[in-house]
Amino acid sequence: GYRSGGTLTDESTGSSVSLVNDASYALSVDIGLDWRTQAQLFYSHQKTALSTQSFAPSLNNEGLTIDYYHVGGTYYFEKVGKGGYMVGGLGATHMSPSRGDLNSETYLSLNIGMGFMLPLGKHVGLRLEVRGYGTLINNDSALFCSDNVGCVARISGDALYQGEALAGLSIRF
Numbered sequence: 001g002y003r004s005g006g007t008l009t010d011e012s013t014g015s016s017v018s019l020v021n022d023a024s025y026a027l028s029v030d031i032g033l034d035w036r037t038q039a040q041l042f043y044s045h046q047k048t049a050l051s052t053q054s055f056a057p058s059l060n061n062e063g064l065t066i067d068y069y070h071v072g073g074t075y076y077f078e079k080v081g082k083g084g085y086m087v088g089g090l091g092a093t094h095m096s097p098s099r100g101d102l103n104s105e106t107y108l109s110l111n112i113g114m115g116f117m118l119p120l121g122k123h124v125g126l127r128l129e130v131r132g133y134g135t136l137i138n139n140d141s142a143l144f145c146s147d148n149v150g151c152v153a154r155i156s157g158d159a160l161y162q163g164e165a166l167a168g169l170s171i172r173f
Helices: none
Strands: 002-004 007-010 016-019 022-032 037-051 062-076 083-097 105-119 124-136 141-146 150-156 159-171
Touching: 002 037, 022 159, 037 083, 062 105, 083 124, 105 159
Parallel strands: none
Antiparallel strands: 002 022, 002 159, 007 016, 007 150, 016 037, 022 037, 037 062, 062 083, 083 105, 105 124, 124 159, 141 150
């Protein structure tokens, strides 16, 4: 996949702090409930970076891993495993800086999206999907702090939004 978006405001300078657009991957386990709906356990992972002109040069493009852990479901317009569908979930976003001396952060999040399943055989299909993510962030928060270096950023804002396009194989058994 490929994930993009994500901008916050640096509270001290008023400048934008952006997440670098980059590749992602995801894994979902779907459990059929009836001929149109499935329960879903969903995980998505991206290695990105925080980027802004207001950070010191040593902190600009600071590596960051973002993981989404969601429980939700899919609703197929025709039947499970064929055609268009809607997807959504609720869970947590875990953000972990690449520097080991900084604390990770976990926030409540949700996703919603649409996709299309093209059957390639009885038990295999090509899945194309787009999802939007919303992560609730405490307004006026400090991010990625440690006792040794303080906090990487003090941000203002209520949410972080990202979009993701995914393509993959679906295997049914």
